[in-house]
Amino acid sequence: MKISAKINVYNEEKNIDAVCETLTWADEIVIVDSNSTDRTVELARRYTDRISNRQFRGYKDKHVFSDSQTMGDWIFWIDADERVTSELRASIEEVRQRDPATLPDGFRIARRTRYLDRWIKHSGWYPDYQMRLYLKAASYWDGVPPHETARVRGRVDTLKGELLHYTKRNLSEHHSMIDSYTTLAAEYLSERGKRVGWSDLMFRPIAAFLRAYIFKQGIRDGVPGLMIAFFTAYGVFLRYAKVWEKSRCKQED
Numbered sequence: 001m002k003i004s005a006k007i008n009v010y011n012e013e014k015n016i017d018a019v020c021e022t023l024t025w026a027d028e029i030v031i032v033d034s035n036s037t038d039r040t041v042e043l044a045r046r047y048t049d050r051i052s053n054r055q056f057r058g059y060k061d062k063h064v065f066s067d068s069q070t071m072g073d074w075i076f077w078i079d080a081d082e083r084v085t086s087e088l089r090a091s092i093e094e095v096r097q098r099d100p101a102t103l104p105d106g107f108r109i110a111r112r113t114r115y116l117d118r119w120i121k122h123s124g125w126y127p128d129y130q131m132r133l134y135l136k137a138a139s140y141w142d143g144v145p146p147h148e149t150a151r152v153r154g155r156v157d158t159l160k161g162e163l164l165h166y167t168k169r170n171l172s173e174h175h176s177m178i179d180s181y182t183t184l185a186a187e188y189l190s191e192r193g194k195r196v197g198w199s200d201l202m203f204r205p206i207a208a209f210l211r212a213y214i215f216k217q218g219i220r221d222g223v224p225g226l227m228i229a230f231f232t233a234y235g236v237f238l239r240y241a242k243v244w245e246k247s248r249c250k251q252e253d
Contacts, residue, residue, distance in 0.1 A: 001096045001103075003133070004072035006030040008062050012080035013038040015166075020047040022084040025093065026076060032066040058184070060141050060148040067136065067150075076133045077150060081166045082111070088161025092133065095159070105154035106134035113165040116224040123218035123228045124211070130163065131156055146184040171227065178235045186242035196244040201237060209233035 005026035007019060010033065023029050029048040033041055034056040044051055054065050067075060076092070078084070088109060095103070110127035113120045120126055131150055138152045168174040212218045212232045218225035 001074060001100060002027045002072040003074045003076050003092070003096070004028050004030055004070035004136075005076045005078060006032070006066045006070055007078055007080055008032050008034075008059075008066055009036065009040050009044070009080050010034045010056070011036045011038045012040045013043055015080040016040055016043045017046075019078060019080050019083060020044065022089075023047075023076075023078070025089055027072055028070070030066060030069050032062060032069065034062065058148075059146050060143075063141050063148065063150070067139070067141075070136065073136055074133060075136050075139070075150075078132065078163070079165075083164040083166070085161050085164060088159060088163065091160040095133075103135075104157045105138040105152035106131045106150075106156040107159045108156055109133070109159050109161070109163050111163040111165050113167050115167050116170075116227065118222065118224045120221050120224060120228070122216055122220045123213075123225050124216035124232075125228065127162075128165075129158070132163065133159065144185065145188045146181045174227075174231055178231060178238060182235055182239040182242055185239045186246060189239075189243050190246040194243050195247065196240045200240045201244070204240060205233040205237040208236040 003026050005023045005028070007016075007029070009016065009031060013036075016031075020029060028050055030050045030052075031041075031044050031048060032052050032054050033044075034054055041051060050069065052066075052069055054062055056062060063077075095107070108129045108131045111130050113125050113128065115125075131152070134150050134152050138154055139150050140152075141148050142151050143149045168177060209229050209232065213225065213229035218229045221228065
């Protein structure tokens with residue numbers, strides 16, 4: 001069972017060393033950059049020579065390309081701001097000893113997120129299962145931008161252990177991410193003729209807040225939980241507001 005660990009990066013000099021240090025068990029580390037302006041590539045060369053550059057054309061395009069650069073039968077996808085725990089590593093090593101004929105096409109992993117100096121246990125952010133180890137030949141990429149994800153045609157099992165996710169360091173970074181992600185989502189919806197009414201702008205954000213803060217128990221995550229709920233609602237509002245804005249521009253043209 002040859003496993004290729006892959007990391008898609010852009011200006012990740014603050015994370016690249018730490019994430020690569022948790023991937024020493026992999027048969028290879030494949031890194032795909034998109035014209036970083038910091039020392040990401042320079043630092044990455046300490047760990048691998050399997051480094052490529054890909055002009056950014058969307059997350060799905062970059063993932064499909066990085067998958068194609070791997071040499072292993074299995075791919076372990078990890079982001080630069082994530083870390084492999086010792087328990088997860090042991091779980092992967094156990095899988096490598098199993099009969100290949102008994103393995104599923106993919107494995108999902110729980111992800112624990114660090115946000116505003118607190119490990120988030122609720123808010124819809126945990127356990128936040130992600131399918132990150134998958135059989136290359138059985139995989140494909142699907143989903144709505146910017147949240148495209150790897151999928152497989154067959155069975156998916158769950159690995160023991162967690163990915164640790166050191167997400168945005170402050171509220172400004174979180175706000176910037178939402179602005180970027182909602183632009184991509186709005187472009188996707190607009191291209192498919194999505195129409196937005198006042199009910200989308202009013203009720204969808206309220207529902208998103210209640211889901212994160214009440215139903216997903218974000219209230220138990222303290223002030224960070226409240227921030228997550230508000231940002232979630234704001235992201236929903238901004239996504240549909242941008243779709244509405246694009247439809248207005250088309251009408252004026």
